[in-house]
Amino acid sequence: MAGYGDNAALDALVAAMGYSYPEGVTEDQKTAARQRGSVYIDGLYGPRFPGVPTGGAVQEREWPRSGAHDVYGNSLPSETVPQRVIDASLEAAFLSLTNPKIFSATYTPGTQKVLTEVKGIKWEVVGHPSADGSMVPVSTVIEGILAPLLAPKNIPAILVV
Numbered sequence: 001m002a003g004y005g006d007n008a009a010l011d012a013l014v015a016a017m018g019y020s021y022p023e024g025v026t027e028d029q030k031t032a033a034r035q036r037g038s039v040y041i042d043g044l045y046g047p048r049f050p051g052v053p054t055g056g057a058v059q060e061r062e063w064p065r066s067g068a069h070d071v072y073g074n075s076l077p078s079e080t081v082p083q084r085v086i087d088a089s090l091e092a093a094f095l096s097l098t099n100p101k102i103f104s105a106t107y108t109p110g111t112q113k114v115l116t117e118v119k120g121i122k123w124e125v126v127g128h129p130s131a132d133g134s135m136v137p138v139s140t141v142i143e144g145i146l147a148p149l150l151a152p153k154n155i156p157a158i159l160v161v
Contacts, residue, residue, distance in 0.1 A: 003034030004041070004061070004081055004089035010034060013090045025097055037092030040103045041085065041146075044136055048150040049085075054078050070148045088145040095139060102137055 007030045014021060042062040051068030053059040063085050068076040076082055095102055 003038035003093065005034060005086040007031060007034070009086065010090045010093055013087060014094055019094055022098060029097065030093070033093040033096040034089065036096045036103055037089045040092045041089045045146055045150060050149065050151060051076070072148065082149060084145050084149055088142045091139065091142050091145065
């Protein structure tokens, strides 16, 4: 299973963004990180990508896609992966290299809490911890890269006006 982009593209993104790799990062580690980054992008954003996977359910990745348009109405070629998807995946790969377990957290959804009192140290469960994606780390950089491609969150399958 191949990740989006390649190690040369990852190196270029790291340089362009002014990042630096942790000391001793190998080509094999970059390749593995690209895989983790691609899995993260497909898993978190796949349902919000426009169109459908060109190869159907057996397709390895969410892209390429057929019938896809960006938020501006521009048609996206069904045989390619948008550069924004590649860049977002590489950004996720870099995050994975700097914090290898960032995308593999294990959690119990009902335990998300916030401190509500200091002297008595009181915690209160907040939000909707069982909602899809509620405990998944989100990068504002990745959100910004993908914004022109994504459908809005939580829209109904059928909208009656």
